Amino acid sequence: MNAVLEHPVGRALSSDRSLKVLGVALFFGAWELLPWVLGLDSFVLPPPSVIVVTLVNEIVAGRVTEHLLVTMAEYGLALGLAAVIGISLGMLAGRVRVFDYALEPFVWFLYSTPLTAIYPLLILWVGLGFNSVLLIAFLLAVVPVIVNTTVGVKNVPEPYLRVGHSFMADRWQLLRKVVLPGSFPLVLAGIRLATGRALTGVVIGEMFGANAGLGFRIAENAARIRVPEVFAYLLLIVAFGVVVTQAFGALEARLLRYQVRAR
Amino acid sequence: MSETVVEARDVTIRYTSKNNSSVLAVDGLNLSIERGEFVTIVGSSGCGKTSFLYAIDGLLPIHGGEIRVHGGLVNGPGRDRAVVFQEFALLPWRSVLDNIAFGLEIRKVGKAERHAKARELVDLVGLNGFEDRFPHELSGGMRQRVGIARALAIEPDILLMDEPFGALDAQTRESMQEELLQIWQKTGKTVVFVTHDIDEAIYLADRVVVMRARPGRIREILPVDLPRPRTIDVKADPRFVRMRQHLWHLLHDNEPTLAAVQAS
Amino acid sequence: MSGSTVITPTAPPVPDQAAAPAMGARVWAQLGERPRLVRTASALSFIAAWQVGSMTGFLDERFYSSPTAVAAAGAELFTGTDMLPHVVTTGTELLVGYGLGVVAAVLVGFVLGYYRVIGTLADPVVMALYVTPRLAIYPVLVIWFGLGLGSKIVMVFLGTFFMVLINTISGVKDVDPSLIRAARSFMAPRSFILRKVMIPGAIPSIMTGLRQGFSQAIIAVITAEMFVSLSGMGNLISTYGQAMRTDALLFLVLLVSSFAYLAIRGLSAVERRLSSWRPS
Numbered sequence: 001m002n003a004v005l006e007h008p009v010g011r012a013l014s015s016d017r018s019l020k021v022l023g024v025a026l027f028f029g030a031w032e033l034l035p036w037v038l039g040l041d042s043f044v045l046p047p048p049s050v051i052v053v054t055l056v057n058e059i060v061a062g063r064v065t066e067h068l069l070v071t072m073a074e075y076g077l078a079l080g081l082a083a084v085i086g087i088s089l090g091m092l093a094g095r096v097r098v099f100d101y102a103l104e105p106f107v108w109f110l111y112s113t114p115l116t117a118i119y120p121l122l123i124l125w126v127g128l129g130f131n132s133v134l135l136i137a138f139l140l141a142v143v144p145v146i147v148n149t150t151v152g153v154k155n156v157p158e159p160y161l162r163v164g165h166s167f168m169a170d171r172w173q174l175l176r177k178v179v180l181p182g183s184f185p186l187v188l189a190g191i192r193l194a195t196g197r198a199l200t201g202v203v204i205g206e207m208f209g210a211n212a213g214l215g216f217r218i219a220e221n222a223a224r225i226r227v228p229e230v231f232a233y234l235l236l237i238v239a240f241g242v243v244v245t246q247a248f249g250a251l252e253a254r255l256l257r258y259q260v261r262a263r
Numbered sequence: 264m265s266e267t268v269v270e271a272r273d274v275t276i277r278y279t280s281k282n283n284s285s286v287l288a289v290d291g292l293n294l295s296i297e298r299g300e301f302v303t304i305v306g307s308s309g310c311g312k313t314s315f316l317y318a319i320d321g322l323l324p325i326h327g328g329e330i331r332v333h334g335g336l337v338n339g340p341g342r343d344r345a346v347v348f349q350e351f352a353l354l355p356w357r358s359v360l361d362n363i364a365f366g367l368e369i370r371k372v373g374k375a376e377r378h379a380k381a382r383e384l385v386d387l388v389g390l391n392g393f394e395d396r397f398p399h400e401l402s403g404g405m406r407q408r409v410g411i412a413r414a415l416a417i418e419p420d421i422l423l424m425d426e427p428f429g430a431l432d433a434q435t436r437e438s439m440q441e442e443l444l445q446i447w448q449k450t451g452k453t454v455v456f457v458t459h460d461i462d463e464a465i466y467l468a469d470r471v472v473v474m475r476a477r478p479g480r481i482r483e484i485l486p487v488d489l490p491r492p493r494t495i496d497v498k499a500d501p502r503f504v505r506m507r508q509h510l511w512h513l514l515h516d517n518e519p520t521l522a523a524v525q526a527s
Numbered sequence: 528m529s530g531s532t533v534i535t536p537t538a539p540p541v542p543d544q545a546a547a548p549a550m551g552a553r554v555w556a557q558l559g560e561r562p563r564l565v566r567t568a569s570a571l572s573f574i575a576a577w578q579v580g581s582m583t584g585f586l587d588e589r590f591y592s593s594p595t596a597v598a599a600a601g602a603e604l605f606t607g608t609d610m611l612p613h614v615v616t617t618g619t620e621l622l623v624g625y626g627l628g629v630v631a632a633v634l635v636g637f638v639l640g641y642y643r644v645i646g647t648l649a650d651p652v653v654m655a656l657y658v659t660p661r662l663a664i665y666p667v668l669v670i671w672f673g674l675g676l677g678s679k680i681v682m683v684f685l686g687t688f689f690m691v692l693i694n695t696i697s698g699v700k701d702v703d704p705s706l707i708r709a710a711r712s713f714m715a716p717r718s719f720i721l722r723k724v725m726i727p728g729a730i731p732s733i734m735t736g737l738r739q740g741f742s743q744a745i746i747a748v749i750t751a752e753m754f755v756s757l758s759g760m761g762n763l764i765s766t767y768g769q770a771m772r773t774d775a776l777l778f779l780v781l782l783v784s785s786f787a788y789l790a791i792r793g794l795s796a797v798e799r800r801l802s803s804w805r806p807s
Contacts, residue, residue, distance in 0.1 A: 020648070020650055044671070097559040101565035102565050105569055105570040112791055113783065114745050114750060159350065167366040178354070181356045207662075218663055221666075222669070238659045245654075
């Protein structure tokens with residue numbers, strides 16, 4: 001596991017604000033017209049206007065808040081656990097080679113298995129609902145954190161470690177004051193990937209086996225073939241994803257402000 | 264009243280090269296350094312000068328002989344020594360002030376106290392106004408000032424400098440040399456300074472230790488009897504010019520000839 | 528850089544008088560040089576602990592199965608003919624969806640990466656869809672395209688498309704502009720620049736997309752089939768899950784993940800070969 005998991009979003013972002021706003025407007029405009037052009041009923045392909053109205057109705061009817069809170073709680077907890085446990089395991093693997101090798105088969109299993117496939121088992125083990133959603137989101141999210149932390153720790157530049165030794169840092173100080181901050185950019189890149197994977201985990205978990213959350217509402221409405229409602233919740237999930245990504249990007253920029261701006 | 268602070272006897276250092284063969288980096292090196300002395304070690308790449316410097320700090324184990332600092336055997340980095348590293352080696356996520364205070368932080372000195380001490384050193388090396396900057400926002404010369412201040416912050420008796428100005432442009436390098444001499448005179452530290460620049464070696468030193476490579480051995484120790492305080496003008500002094508010539512020949516006679524290279 | 532940096536004095540020095548390291552320490556150090564051994568031992572001890580746990584009744588076999596039961600279920604599945612049609616279904620969905628996804632994403636990616644204005648226009652929408660769990664749209668796809676192959680192919684397509692797209696765009700954008708300027712200064716025609724500069728320059732990044740896209744495609748097909756389907760590996764997994772056939776389920780999971788592992792390994796090998804000219 002030498003390859004660093006890279007999140008290409010940062011690199012592909014460009015800056016032209018007004019063009020972007022125009023792009024979003026064009027996208028929704030075209031979508032608005034599409035059902036009309038194709039002659040499709042809004043129950044089949046709802047235009048954005050219908051979706052927004054449906055969403056507002058759902059919110060007013062009090063059918064959203066509770067589920068949004070459940071999703072947020074599951075998401076926050078899963079991501080937090082993935083960060084803490086992933087960084088700890090990754091630090092250990094980065095410093096202790098034997099542990100790194102011993103961990104590899106499990107990391108590879110988690111990385112290459114479509115984890116939804118073991119979801120029926122997870123439900124069997126920890127019960128349907130909050131626990132199983134949390135568990136699958138955690139398992140999805142923890143992998144990139146482990147992998148990136150391991151690589152980050154291994155690649156802390158030699159001179160930094162030398163400085164630590166020369167100034168007589170003990171093991172713990174070396175870890176906290178040199179190794180951890182030295183691997184921070186990669187650790188954060190891992191967590192950035194985890195933000196997306198945790199959301200996937202939460203939503204899929206809720207769709208499959210839960211009785212609350214935005215994913216649950218999607219499955220519930222889809223089962224009754226209420227397409228506008230499904231799209232309303234999809235819109236909410238997209239917004240959730242965008243907000244989380246933006247917030248994390250800002251946090252990352254703040255934490256890594258000591259770095260030279262790339263490009 | 265001279266007092267020996269660093270005593271190296273028959274020092275041998277080996278390292279394992281990439282193809283797993285053992286290479287003698289330093290072989291049978293003897294050197295003693297007096298309190299307050301400024302000693303430069305000059306030699307070409309691979310002559311073991313950096314290895315020797317690290318061994319004095321205790322960063323690198325030695326495989327034969329002994330190194331004593333203040334009479335005690337070196338078996339690891341100590342409180343009485345500090346290294347100024349090549350290419351600065353500042354921790355990029357720390358501000359100037361926190362980089363300078365690093366050694367004190369490791370010694371668990373309280374925040375207020377270590378920052379006060381760091382501010383004194385900011386003054387000494389002339390970095391006022393840059394305390395909160397990050398290393399990448401500084402020029403090369405300024406970065407190495409931070410490196411020097413970081414080493415001085417823990418109040419070592421001996422300053423070990425590993426080609427500290429090697430990464431600087433010629434002009435900055437000369438002004439840093441002048442400043443270093445001023446700091447040295449102000450603080451009275453013992454300095455061991457590794458370089459591959461002959462001018463630098465003579466200009467700074469009380470004694471120049473010339474090393475040759477493969478295996479790393481001392482070729483000659485040259486006392487520099489130029490008056491102090493020195494300014495850049497000393498480089499035009501005929502004695503300086505003679506010494507430079509002498510050292511140049513010493514170092515270049517050592518270069519393997521084309522025939523030798525082809526034979527090996 | 529001076530040649531004196533060849534040494535790597537990070538380890539704290541070992542005092543000369545230190546005796547030979549203890550037996551345990553020596554074994555530990557040797558294990559550090561034997562990745563394969565440690566990996567295998569680690570995986571085997573997990574399996575052994577699992578087996579012992581279920582034999583002693585510490586792990587309830589209904590919930591956790593056991594390695595021998597999984598192996599037996601595997602033998603049963605392989606000798607029977609039940610699995611084959613499911614493999615065919617999943618394979619078809621995977622290949623068609625992935626193939627279409629790759630082709631579409633590379634074409635669109637070149638356009639979005641090459642023409643700055645179009646790229647910027649599309650950027651927020653592409654990013655928003657990229658960071659969103661696309662599997663959430665699957666229920667709608669079922670309504671639109673039915674329970675059969677169609678909805679899965681579209682799902683696989685979407686999973687693949689965005690991964691490959693993002694990587695293609697960033698690959699095209701990152702082609703060294705000085706190379707393009709150089710080609711222009713030789714008055715090379717656009718098609719030449721595209722064929723000889725842009726495509727080779729973007730290939731390593733596209734390959735990364737192909738790898739990441741494939742793992743997305745597998746997740747998409749299995750998840751979609753598990754959600755609603757008539758046949759396929761995901762369908763089979765789901766059926767065994769409902770029947771509490773933990774052994775068969777685990778065997779199928781292992782089968783799918785081994786396939787995914789090998790496929791991803793293969794694609795990374797190709798990726799490394801194709802990007803070997805790049806400085807790492």
